[in-house]
Amino acid sequence: MKPILLFTIMMPILSFSQSFIQVKADIENAFRSVPGKFALAFQDLSTNRSLFLNEKEMFHAASTMKTPVMIEVFKQANEGKFYLEDSVLVKNEFRSIVDGSPYQMDLGQDSDDSMYKRIGSKATIRELVYQMITVSSNLATNILIDLVDAKKVTATVRSLGANDIQVLRGVEDGKAFRQGLNNITNAYDLFLIMKAIANGTAVDSSASKAMLNVLFDQRFNDLIPALLPNDVRVAHKTGSITGVEHDSGIVFLPDGRKYILVILSKELKDANEGKKIIAKVSKMVYDTMRASN
Numbered sequence: 001m002k003p004i005l006l007f008t009i010m011m012p013i014l015s016f017s018q019s020f021i022q023v024k025a026d027i028e029n030a031f032r033s034v035p036g037k038f039a040l041a042f043q044d045l046s047t048n049r050s051l052f053l054n055e056k057e058m059f060h061a062a063s064t065m066k067t068p069v070m071i072e073v074f075k076q077a078n079e080g081k082f083y084l085e086d087s088v089l090v091k092n093e094f095r096s097i098v099d100g101s102p103y104q105m106d107l108g109q110d111s112d113d114s115m116y117k118r119i120g121s122k123a124t125i126r127e128l129v130y131q132m133i134t135v136s137s138n139l140a141t142n143i144l145i146d147l148v149d150a151k152k153v154t155a156t157v158r159s160l161g162a163n164d165i166q167v168l169r170g171v172e173d174g175k176a177f178r179q180g181l182n183n184i185t186n187a188y189d190l191f192l193i194m195k196a197i198a199n200g201t202a203v204d205s206s207a208s209k210a211m212l213n214v215l216f217d218q219r220f221n222d223l224i225p226a227l228l229p230n231d232v233r234v235a236h237k238t239g240s241i242t243g244v245e246h247d248s249g250i251v252f253l254p255d256g257r258k259y260i261l262v263i264l265s266k267e268l269k270d271a272n273e274g275k276k277i278i279a280k281v282s283k284m285v286y287d288t289m290r291a292s293n
Contacts (some may be wrong), residue, residue, distance in 0.1 A: 023288045024051055027281050034277045036243070036268040041191035042285055044259045044292075045198060051285075055188040058164065059264045062239030063136045064190055064246050065153075065167050065183040069144055070129050070214065071193070072153040074207040077125070082147075084129070087122040090115060094142050097150075097168060098175040105139050105172055111220075112137040133237060134217045142170035160196045162189035187262045190248040194260050197235075198250045215249070223247035224261055226279035228286055243267055245274045251286070255293060261285055 031038040031053075039054035077084050092104050107116050112135040115123070128144050131137040145153070145167075153167040165185040169176050176182070196202040197211050215235035224247040225234040236249025248262040263281060268274040 020049065020051065020288060023284050024053075026284055027051075027053065030277050030281050030284070034268070034270070034273050036274055037266050038277075039187040039262075039264045040281065041187040041262040042259060043191065043195065044257070044289065045195070046257045046259075052188065055191070056164070056186050057264075058184050058186050059246070059266050060241060060244055061165065061167070061183040061185040062241045062244050062246055063141075064185055064237055064239040064248050064264075065165075066132050066136065066141055066239075067190070067193055067197075067215075067237045067248065068153050068157045068162075068165065068167055069141060069148065070133055070211055071197075071202050072148045072156050073125060073129055073144055074203045074211060075156055076148055076152075078203050078207055082125060084126040085124050087124050088128070088143060088147065090118045090121055090123050090139070091143065092116070092119050092139060094146065094170055094173070096173050096175040097181060098173075098179060101175065103172065103174060105142065109172060110138045111135060112139075115139040130214055130217070133214045135219050136238070138171040142172075145170045157189070157193055160192055160202065162192045165189040165193075185264075187248075187264050190262045190264075191260050194248055194250055194262065198258060198260060212250070218249075222275055223278045224249050224251065224263065224282045226275075227283040232286065240271075243269075243271075245271060245278060247278060247282075253289065257289065257293075259285070259289060 039057045041052050041055045043050040093102050096103055107113055115131055115137050128140040131140040132144060150167050150169055157165055167183050168181055197208050200208040202208045212235045218236050220238045223238055224236055231254045233252040234249050236247055239246035244266050246264045250258055251261055252258045263278045265274050
């Protein structure tokens with residue numbers, strides 16, 4: 001009876017391994033179908049089964065850098081440097097990292113206008129974090145980076161094992177952009193950052209839970225969550241600039257399992273096609289996870 005029992009136990013594992021090999025090939029074919037470059041990092045947190053494609057390729061971080069900024073805000077709050085309910089001035093004047101010269105944010109380049117209506121008044125740090133993540137407010141992001149310091153953001157994610165991501169500056173620092181001083185990342189580092197939040201080790205379990213709740217409220221859901229069923233919850237942060245579409249998140253299945261998925265892209269000729277492929281690949285990963293249950 002023992003050989004039969006062993007065979008019965010091993011069958012799902014073998015089946016999952018075979019489907020995983022197939023989905024890797026399908027994902028690679030999907031990425032090749034669209035002009036551009038892609039990277040992916042995936043891990044099932046129940047089994048630690050992983051899939052990585054071009055995970056160390058560097059990309060402009062776009063708004064995915066806002067997740068590390070959020071972590072640093074919670075870290076400094078945990079250290080007692082301020083309270084999340086403290087109020088700070090909503091301003092629209094920032095300093096270039098190149099020479100300290102002032103610049104302002106352009107509402108036309110921002111995905112959210114609500115913070116601009118509050119310039120000259122105050123907002124809580126918690127509000128700014130929420131706007132930075134859920135509607136990707138660039139104005140809120142720059143205010144928070146001034147508060148916590150971009151260098152400290154990078155140092156904190158280094159402590160999580162993310163060795164290549166660089167958070168150098170706020171958004172729309174034109175002089176820095178022209179000199180190639182940009183925020184950069186790869187899929188592997190964003191995977192480590194999201195995994196820390198999922199496992200409760202980004203600052204601590206309480207802060208990680210609070211950050212998850214913010215990420216769950218993400219308003220831009222046309223990438224990783226787009227083709228997933230309504231009973232699947234995704235805590236994630238997107239990023240988008242010309243030729244670039246990113247999404248990085250934690251996917252929670254109805255049966256209690258969860259997995260990390262990061263998909264990055266660059267040099268896209270057609271942003272909409274890039275988005276469709278990212279959503280399609282996300283669905284491939286979900287289908288593989290569902291089949292392995």
